[in-house]
Amino acid sequence: MSVRSRRARRRKLKNEINVVPYIDVMLVLLIIFMVTAPLMNLGVDVQLPESNAKSIQEKKDPVxxxxxxxGNYSLIVASGSNEAVDSATLTAKIRALVANNPDIAIFVAADGAGTYQHVMDAMAxxxxxxxxxxxxxxxxRQDGPR
Known part of the structure; x- marks a missing residue:
């Protein structure tokens, strides 16, 4: 009888969850995602075609x-006069216009001799x-598509 009582003590059930296999699976998935994340393409380089695009017909006058x-800015609102503004004034006026009408059409017209950085700064x-x-x-384009 003493032999049976020793075996019963050794095989006492535990009421704990064994999480080691779950940790192993999580680490394997983490490694897989870390290896594959840099391989995903976030953007694709494309060569945009050149053509004469049709003009957009708007019901209201755009900003x-x-x-x-x-790199100097000027603002024309509702076919008004051309008003020279600095970056802080431009941001404040556009913010007020967008607050009144979120669907307002806003266009950027940049000088062709200017740099692309000036256009990106205006868009920012x-x-x-x-x-x-x-x-x-x-x-x-006056001469048609190339």
């Missing part, structure tokens, strides 16, 4: 942000002002 070759200012969609303006 036009002009950027000259030196507009994004900080709460604008979700920005259109870029261009002149139609």
């Amino acid at each position: 036009l942000v002009q950027v000259d070759a030196a 200012l507009l994004q900080n002002a709460g604008v979700e969609r920005v259109g870029l303006m261009s002149d139609p």
